[in-house]
Every structure is written in C-alpha cells, then in structure tokens.
Amino acid sequence: MTHALADDPRGLARSHPSHGPLLEVRDLSVEYLLEQAVINAVDHVSLDVGAGEFLAIVGESGCGKSTLLFAIARLLYPPAAITGGSVTFQGRNLVGLTETDLSAVRWKDMSVVMQSAMNALNPVLSVAAQFRDAMRAHGVTSKQEIDKRSAEVLRMVGIDPVHLKSYPHQLSGGMRQRAMIAMAMLFTPELIIMDEPTSALDVVAQRSLMAQIKELQRTLGFAVIFVTHDMSLVSHFSDRLMVMYAGQVSEVGRTRQVFDAPKHPYTVGLMDAFPSIRGPRVPLMGIPGSPPDLARPPEGCRFAPRCPKVMPRCETSLPPLYQVEGVGVRCFLYDDGGAR
Amino acid sequence: MRFALRRLGFFALTLWAALSLNFLLPRVMPGNPVESAIASLHVPLTPAEMNAIAAQFGINQHQGLVSEYFTYLGHTLTGNLGVSFVHYPTPVTSYIATGMWWTLGLVGTATILAFILGTAVGAIAAWRRGSRLDSTLPPLLVFTTAIPYFWVGLMLILVFSSVLGWLPSQGGYTLGATPTLSLSFIGDVLQHAILPAFALLITSIGGWVLTMRNTMVGTLTEDYVRMARAKGLPPHRIMMSYAARNAILPNLTGFAMSLGFVVSGAILVEYVFNYPGVGFMLFNAVNGSDYPLMQGLFLLITVVVLLCIVLSDIATAILDPRTRTAA
C-alpha cells in the first residue's frame, strides 16, 4: 500500500464499502504484571471501528481507557502486557507482530495523538526535525518532499509553516497540540488514535480544536478513536460512544442513543452528574463509592457495589454485553431475552 | 543573555570568595606561617630579609588588614602570585606552569574518557533494560565508586609494577631522561601515564554510567519516547536523538559538580604515582610549608574548575534549546 503525499483527500477512495471494519478488537485483555500483584486493567474488551468513523471512549480516571488505547497501538511498556485477545487492523492481527513488522503500519496507517504535546514532543528537536524523522522512517528522503508536506500539514491545522523551525517550548499550548495533530496526519492514515488531546487546554481552545479535528476528519476521511473523561465534549462530535468502567465495556452504541437514553446505571449516573444548562434545575448527583481494586477484581459486575439498581445475582456473576436497540449494555437489567 | 550574565556574575563572586579564603585562612589559623616559612628556608636571615619575605607573603607590619587585602587582590589579579619559598626564587606562576601541562594531559584525558565511555555505557545499559549488562553492571559499579582513588593506584602498582613488572610506577617519564619531542620520549611518557590514567578511569567511570543509566531509565518512560516509537522510528534513532540527547543534560550539569571529585582524584593519584603534575605539587608545597605556592595552586585549581563549568554550561546550551531562549 503506497501512500501518495498529495492533497487529494483520501475520503474519495474510502467511500467504497470495505469488506470489514477497519479495526476489530476482540476480547482484548491487558494486565500490569507488578511484583506484588497483577492488575487487570483491561478485561476482555471488544470494539469495532469502521472507516471514517469517530468513536469516543469515555470513563473516569483509572478505568483503563488509556491502557486500552496504547494496547491497540501496541505502545505498551513493561510491566503492562497484553495477556489475551486480538487487535485486527486492516485485516492483520497486531498482537504478536514484531516491532519491525509494526513499523510498517505505524504512522502510515495508524497514528497517535497524545494528551500533552509538551510531553509528547521531543524538547530538544525542532518541529521540522520531528516531522522529518517520521517521514524519513518511512522512506521519504527527498528534502523537497519533506519540506512541502511538513508545511502542508501545518497549514491544514492553521499554523503558519514558519513555525517549523521552532522548538516545542516556543509554541503556545494550543499550537503545540495542533502541531501534534498535524504530525499525525503526515501520511493521511486511516486511523488516528487520540488520548485526551484537549485535556491540557482551556475550554474555549478545547471546542475549537474539536471542531478542527472534526473538519479534518470530514475532509480527509480518517477514522478516530477519541479517549476522554469529558462526555459532554464528544457528544456533538462522535458517531459512536463507548463507556468504560473498571477495565470493561459497560455501554456502547450510537452517541445520540447513549446520550439521550442511557441504559447502564453507571451511564445514567454520569449523565446525572452533568445537568443540562437549559433544563430544569435538578440537585447535583454524584456516584457514591469508588472504583474496585483491579488487583483483586470482583467476581460479579464491577459496578455492583455502587449501583442503585443492584440485584443479588449482580454480585456473583458478570453480566455479558446484551444488545438492546442497537446499544450494547453490560447489565442484568436487560436480561429479558435480548440478543447477546 | 540575562542568564549568561547571572552565571558570569556568580563565577566572579566565587572567584572573589576563593581569593578571600586564600587571604584569610593563614591569618585566622593558629600558627604563624611566616615563621614556619622562614624556618623552612634553613638559613639564617637578617631582619630586613625576614621583612622582605613577610612582604612577599603579603603580610606587611605597617599596613592595616584591609589595605593588605586590597594589595593582595591587586597583586593576584595582575598575575603576581608571589615567589615560592621552597623553590626560591622561582615565581609561583612559572613554577605552576611546568606542572600544569602534566595534569591537564593526564587528568584531563582520563576524565573526558571516563565521561564519554561512562555516558555511552550508561545509555546502552538503560536501553537494554533487564539484560545481563543492566543487571550486573550497577552493583559492580556501585562498588567501584566507593573505592578510594589512592587505593586503586596502589593496587595497580602492586599488580602491574611490583609483581608483574610490566609498567613503571613512578614519575611522568623515566628519571634522567631529557624531555624532547622525540617518539621514544613520547612513548615513555605514555607508558608512565597508563597506570595513573587507569586508576582515575576505574574510579570515576562508575558515577557516569550510573547517573546516565538512571536518568535514561526515566527518560525512556517519557511520552515523547513513546511517540517516537509510535512513529515507527528505527531503534537507534530513538535511543540517540530522543532518549540519550535528553538524558545527557543532567549529566552535563553533574559534570560541573563532579569536578571537585576529579580534583581530589588528581591530587591523590599524582601523589601515589609521583606524577609531576599540579596535584603532586600541591602536596609537596603543603609538606614543605611553601605557602605562596600552596595559595597559587589553590587559586589555579579554582579557576580551572570554573572554566570547566563554563564549558559545560556552553555544552548544555548547545544541546538544550530551552536554555538558549530562557531569560
């Protein structure tokens, strides 16, 4: 698969139906193999991402969403390790591939945007040098082409190419973040994975960056997996929404459906914690308790200790992901003949 | 720019402090250095001669302490460091000059070598975390950093000189040989330098390896290294430009701070091997109560250390763009 570095939006090519989802994650499990304990950070998570789709993954801190992301991108470091499942991207299982095989896929077909550009950009190299690194690593050696493409992607995110010579610390926070997104688009990949790229910004910058990401996605046609703890942020921009809790998928479906009619008690609790600015005044509700200790994960439903609708069977057996009106819900409340 | 000026100001302040220490110490310590200096000359002196010596030492009975101080400062800053007592009447400056090159050659080379080798090994050890290199090296090196310089020197002499007789144990060159620029003399010098250099290398390399490794282990967990991996960069590029280049920065600052230890190593090693450098000179000066020479050497060492710090600051500025633009 060669990639022409032309302006031609690949969205045109992608409008053809593909013979399977772009990314298929099945039963992925990730554990932290520590000296004193084994932490079950991601537990049998499955998800699909189609071409050009925007999937948002939300959850509180420690629910495993970042770990899941890094597992998909094969960027885990010891003591974290993938202990089961598969990640099928463009028809190949990424789990078990060597670094050499992976580097062919890296950045050309799948790229990553991290939370803090101040930490994700090498402080001692200029922006241009970091772009150049990525391009040279994938066979682009002509200085002309490198300069041309670098300037091109910067313009796409609204940064003047004169900043190519700058070092990361010389750019403002918002500019750095956008430069990182520009870098991720160097090869117009099919999938861009974003780990809370807006968390380090103020609210106004957040919205404008989100809008820009969405615009670029529409023009260039890449798929996005967007991890965040801020549900309201993605509610306008994502096609599908996945809610994670304690390393498991608790609810997943079309964004509007999940947002407007949350089914899992956890999702309901999350929605209640964000009262609508336009609706009637309601008392602020939180979710009492705290997430379980993943070194000793409970046998049954992981949300049971905090669930207002808990039933006896919830504590002894783990509910599977039921399909209700096209939305997956991991809750026994929906075990009334719904398809699994 | 402001940062550079602040640094220069700090150096000037430190130099001034060293000069003042030099001035104050003999005057606040018990014992009369002039008397012991006169005694060390082993010749009967007239009162006029004794006054002359006192004057050269900077102690003038007719001057107050404060004006003595400023005379002293003036003298030192114009390069007049007095005359050596033991090697009368050689001026301190010319006497020091003879030893300086030996020390720079031996200690300078050994230190730079230790830094480069140590940093490289440390980077590789961190990169290959969990490998055999990484598990065995740290405990071994922790041990070597605790060995006294002089003992390593003595052991090397014992093994390679006394027992095996392969290498000479004393001096910068064979006694009686005339220093010329001939190949045989240079070979002789190198032969004499091997053991002392090795002693310095063994004891100092451990520190570099360990600090580089520890810093690099931290750097390798940084997001930009993960990002480099995500971009599919070749491993050697990640190790060099993303990890090592960031990890080495604290090492460079540490280099400046370790110079104190380098100096102590120089003195001890030169003493053990009778190497004709500045450290050995200092020891002899102390033994012979040659106060002007002692003070001159202390000053010289301070200046050299400050210069090295300046150099490491420059190196940091070159490698770290953040310091260049910092106010």
Next chain:
Amino acid sequence: MAMPISVSSGQPAGLPEPSALPGPGGARGRAARGRLTTAIRRNRKATAGVILLALFTLVALFPGLVPHYDPTEIFFGAKCPSCYSTPALVQSAPSAAHWLGTDLEGHDVFSQVVVGTRAVLVLAVVTGLLTTLIAMVVGVAAAYLGGFWDGVLNVVTDMLLVIPLFPLLIVIVKYLGQSGNLVLILVLTVTGWSYTARQLRSQAQSLRNRDFLLAAKVRGERSFYIIMVEMIPTMTSLLLACFLGNALYAVLAGSGLQFLGLGDPNMVSWGTTLYWADSQGALQSGLYLWEIVPGLCIALLGAAFALLNYAFDEISNPALRPLRAKKARRQAALAAPIGGRLASDDARAS
C-alpha cells in the same frame, strides 16, 4: 572518591502520596518508615549493604569480640648472635599468630585494622549526621522561606559546591597544624554539606505545595510545626540517602587526607595505617598485606554506604528497580519492550 550517584534528587515517586487528611504528621511519618523497612528487606543491594555495615559497626563498637593485640605492641623476631638488639618481627605472610602479618616496625597488621575500625566509623557516622543536619536546615529553610533568603542560601551553597574542596581541605588542615578525628569531622562537616543541601532543597520545594502541607496550613499550624512534623518525615527516604552519601564522602575524604599524612599519625585508623605503609615502602619490602587490607576495608565500608545509598534511590524511584528476570521474559512475550531486544524476543513469543 567518586562523584555522588544519586539522581532522584527531587521527587520521590515511589512512596504513596500522603493524603490531605487531618492527623498527626507523626503517624504518616511512621507509616512511611514502616514501608521503608519492608522495602529494605526486599532489595538485595540494601541487604548486602546493611550486612557489611553491621559487621563493621560491631567491630567498631566491640573490638574485643575479635581477638587482636594492642596495635602499638612490637613483636620481636628471632634472636641473632651478631645483632646488637633483637630485630622487630617483619612478617609478610599470614601466620597463626599474626593473621595479616606484621609491618616494618613489628606491629601486628590485623590489630591495626581491627582497632582502626572505630575511628573510621566514628568519622563517617558523625560527619554524615552533622552534614546532613546542616544540609537539611539550609535546604528546607531555603525552600520554605523562598525569595530573598532562598537566593542568598543558594548562592552560598553553590559557591561551596564550585570551590574545589579537597585542596581547600588540605590547605585548612595544614594551617590548623594538628588533625585528630575531631578536627577532621569539623573540617569535613563545614565544607561538605552543600551537595545534599541542594538535593534537599529541591525536594522540599516540590513538597511545599502538596496538598497535605497546604491542608496543615489551612488548619492553622505554625510554620515550624509544619516543617518539623509534616514535611521532614516524608523526606525520610531522601534524608537517609543523603546521610549515606555524606558518610561515604567522609570516609573517602578523611582517609585521603590521612593517607597524605595530614591526619594525626599517632591515631590508629585505616587511613593512617596506609600512610605508614606507603611512607615506609611496604610495596617495595614485599609487605603486600599491610598495603592491601586497610584500603580494602575502606573500599568495603564505602561500598556498604554506596550500596545502601543506591538502594534508597531505587526504593524512592520504582522505575529504577531491577526487573525480575522471569517477569521480564513473560512480558517480552506479549508486549513489545522499550528498546534493544526487539525482533528476537518477539519472535520467541510467536
């Protein structure tokens, strides 16, 4: 005398963050110390260091436990008919009566080493304690007071760091004239606190704005209380590491000065023994043990301090801890490692 190797001179990431709950800082300090002792037991370097140190301390405190003679006692060799007086026993090889032989004046080497232990240990421990104390006061004060005082203290600290200490020590000791243990301790303390002051200041700074300290302030505690009861107990790990580093510095610098002949030649200490050995030409006379053993002891004691120091670095910064081999291989099977062994290990997995 090598450069200090401690790198985590700032944020101790390993020990869990003390919560901002109200409560005596003493309890938190005690909890931190409890975690410390378990961590020590688990770390191999720390155990080795503790064992070595305990050994030397035992000998220093109770030299009577080890059979030895008076180090000043002169032993005589065989009578020879033509000699005017009985020559001293000069024995280079170990024997039943003299485990490490004797020196050129007939003194038993082993006894010198055993009796000398106390002087060295006293020097190391007292200097270590005093230097760390001064460094703590200076560092924490600078971090806590901030502003002008911070600037002044910083400049003084940095100046001491830059001025080459060993030549200064030599010059000072020479001017003083005599230099028993007490003098050495004083001189080493006055000059050696700057490096640890820097380390402690940087950690104190990072702690200053942590929640539990702000909570104490809000509760209305006085600054002195906050510093003594809340801040300092959380710095225990670093303080211990500093003490060890300073003790190591004292051993090496002190023995170095004694070796050069600047110590009290009549004191029995490893450094002075080496001085006598060297100045009387032990190597040339073939009395190798006399030359080797005291130095080896210095190296071992230094190594004990250095091992413990390094172990504390690992304890306070978990990222540095050694990867246990089994787990490392298990991980290599499933997740790509950081660097180095890439293709080969992954190939083994599939």
